[in-house]
């Protein structure tokens with residue numbers, strides 16, 4: 522389907538309502554889209570990004586419907602194949618087109634897509650391309666989540682084509698986010714899953730895009746934003762230093778002992794005014810966990826000991842939290858064991874990036890006894906005290 526942003530500016534990409542998994546790890550509860558933007562000047566036509574190669578038919582169908590018989594420039598903001606993968610097909614169809622990108626992105630595309638150097642026009646920060654009454658300029662917005670990513674600005678119309686930046690995995694017929702309720706929660710999920718580790722860089726990239734006072738932000742996944750301040754402010758909150766009065770207890774339990782501890786701790790925290798929820802690690806969508814991690818203050822991993830260590834799902838949770846580098850202020854481990862093991866050591870070893878207070882673990886032999894419940898109450902006391910100290914709990 523063709524989505525018109527304004528006269529001469531169209532999203533001619535592909536909407537994938539069916540896709541359920543990205544990168545073989547990221548669940549897509551709302552599907553996704555690969556946005557490719559056609560920008561028509563008086564003299565030249567540019568296509569900004571392309572689509573996942575198996576959706577190229579939809580891109581060409583949209584171009585045919587618009588009667589496009591010439592593309593002068595294919596601007597490539599990012600080399601990952603969901604945006605660059607159809608560039609070779611576009612060049613087959615429009616052999617005169619130049620691929621416009623930065624030097625690093627060109628190098629990636631030479632490796633990933635075997636594209637020859639002679640098809641590229643290499644640009645850098647601030648360079649301009651005149652389409653006739655419309656001018657493209659380029660801003661290097663690196664590390665959102667690859668090192669070569671850039672944003673293309675259409676100066677006269679003040680449209681920022683940001684690729685993954687400000688994107689969301691949402692399949693919708695709507696052009697703009699303001700018409701699509703799911704956009705902001707999915708944008709937060711998208712930020713959490715791929716951008717959160719690069720918060721410091723994202724702060725600078727937001728400033729770089731903001732300096733153009735965009736009237737429209739047009740990412741390459743999900744709807745565009747006709748009121749950019751909303752998504753910019755949301756990003757500022759996510760990358761900012763603050764956390765919320767929230768604790769997450771990620772748990773699994775083999776025979777119910779760890780589960781009893783989880784139930785008690787959740788109740789203890791709630792009674793102390795700490796916002797808390799538990800999630801079963803075995804059945805949870807880890808995208809939801811990633812969303813929680815964006816502004817979470819406290820993470821507790823609750824696991825039984827098996828094979829002399831934590832349940833493998835607990836290791837996965839620790840590894841994921843470590844890789845995403847959230848703003849956590851407290852981390853803890855609780856659980857039940859039968860005869861010993863290295864549960865805490867193994868989980869700690871998987872969370873080396875999380876340099877924050879590690880709560881005294883509460884590990885219990887078998888079913889928890891009264892004294893164990895008292896240890897959980899003490900743990901809840903410490904969580905409350907930390908939340909108060911941080912000012913997230915008044």
Ligand code: FEO
Pocket residue numbers: 599601602603604666685742
């Ligand atoms: Fe949507 Fe980093 O690719």
